[in-house]
Amino acid sequence: MQDEHTATLLDYYTRHQTSVQWRGFLTALAEEFETQIDTSQLRVLMSRIGVRFAARHPAGECTTLDDLAAFLNNIWSGLDWGFVRLAERDDYLSIEHCCAPLAAFGERAAPWASAFLEGAYQHWLHELGAGSLALQEYQSANAHAYEFRLLKAP
Structure with a gap:
C-alpha cells in the first residue's frame, strides 16, 4: 500500500512541479517541435541544450563519486529539478535522476x-575526464526517474 501511496505522491509532484505559467507554453512548444523535427533530431537538439546548460555550471574539482553527487545535487536542487543518485556497478556508473520537471513538455x-x-551529464563527465566513454539512457525501474549509464571501457 505504501508503494501505491508513494507513486500517487510522485505523480502529483510531477504534474505540479512546473509553474502553471509554463505548462501550456512548454506543451505547445513540444507539439510544435514534433511537427517540424523527427525524434532523433529532437534528441540531438535537447542534448545540445543540455551541453550548453552544463557548460554554464562547471564541475570544478570533483575527485570522488560523493563529490560528483554533491555537485550535481547542488545544481539540480537550486533549480528545483529533482535529485541525483550515483551508483558504481561492476561494468558501469549509474546516474539516476529523480523528479526532473521534463513532464511539463x-x-x-x-x-x-x-x-x-x-547531454548535461555527458558534458560534466567529459569535463571530469571520462573522455570517450559513452553515456547511454536506460529504462529506469522508477517511473519518476531517468537512468543513464556510463559504460566502462572493455
Missing part, C-alpha cells in the same frame, strides 16, 4: 526530452 515528449539530461 507533455507525455509525447518523453522519447526526446530526457536527452537534455543526457
Whole structure:
C-alpha cells in the first residue's frame, strides 16, 4: 500500500512541479517541435541544450563519486529539478535522476526530452575526464526517474 501511496505522491509532484505559467507554453512548444523535427533530431537538439546548460555550471574539482553527487545535487536542487543518485556497478556508473520537471513538455515528449539530461551529464563527465566513454539512457525501474549509464571501457 505504501508503494501505491508513494507513486500517487510522485505523480502529483510531477504534474505540479512546473509553474502553471509554463505548462501550456512548454506543451505547445513540444507539439510544435514534433511537427517540424523527427525524434532523433529532437534528441540531438535537447542534448545540445543540455551541453550548453552544463557548460554554464562547471564541475570544478570533483575527485570522488560523493563529490560528483554533491555537485550535481547542488545544481539540480537550486533549480528545483529533482535529485541525483550515483551508483558504481561492476561494468558501469549509474546516474539516476529523480523528479526532473521534463513532464511539463507533455507525455509525447518523453522519447526526446530526457536527452537534455543526457547531454548535461555527458558534458560534466567529459569535463571530469571520462573522455570517450559513452553515456547511454536506460529504462529506469522508477517511473519518476531517468537512468543513464556510463559504460566502462572493455
